[in-house]
Amino acid sequence: MLMPIPDPAARALERTALALGRLDAALASHPLRAAWTHWSVLDAACRQAATDGHATNPHRLAAFLEGLPLTVNRDLDLAERGSDHQALAHAAALVSWMATPDPESLAQRDDALSAFRIAAGGPILDGTARALLAWVEAGGSHAAGRAAVPLHLAARGVLTTAVPPLTGAAAFAPRDEQQPFVLRFLTALADEAQDGLERLQRLQRAWRQGRVAVADRTRRSRISSAVDLLAAFPLLSPSKLADALGCSVPGASAMLTDLCVAFS
16 A cells, blocks of 8 residues: 655654754763854855845854954955955844844844744644744744744744754745745755754864863863863954863963864
């Protein structure tokens, strides 16, 4: 007897639920969760910016947020250079929605969350998609709606805790407008969760390799603690590392130099 082939929405729902469950379980009490969240928020901001028509990348955004000098492609004309900075500024604003929302952003996000509770009926993931679309079509902010998604999923028990980068942002990409919104949202959310799990695995491998690379030095220095701190706090200056380890700034700088040599 032939088994019926599930429709695309059912397959997408199953894939999304499994992807969210795997990521949620992997993140639970994980020592690298802070580092994962940092880079995942940057990646999510770039994805969201792309759907809003602003293209940039997480590493350039990280440098921009830290106030580091950015290289400029001299082949670009002034208008294109201006567009680059506009994209970075737009992505930086999206980071704030996920990481450090101001009072006005919090109020809009809470309004969206309240609207989700009212509008989201039936299966949770389907209902979240419909509630997000209803919020945007009613004139609500895309950013507020996206920020409300992980909170709503956590409140409904889909996630143990809210995972800010899980927003289904690509559902609003113009190239996908031929598909029903619910299917686009489920696909985008599953992709985010799968990419997030792969990012966590890459960070974990790098962390373990770092511990192995400095294993022969751990009896003579605090360099293994520096590896752990760099894993937990991805952007760490010599002065911050010195404060965390209780050593001098030159000593912390020397440790960072040793790490660069070990990984080169």
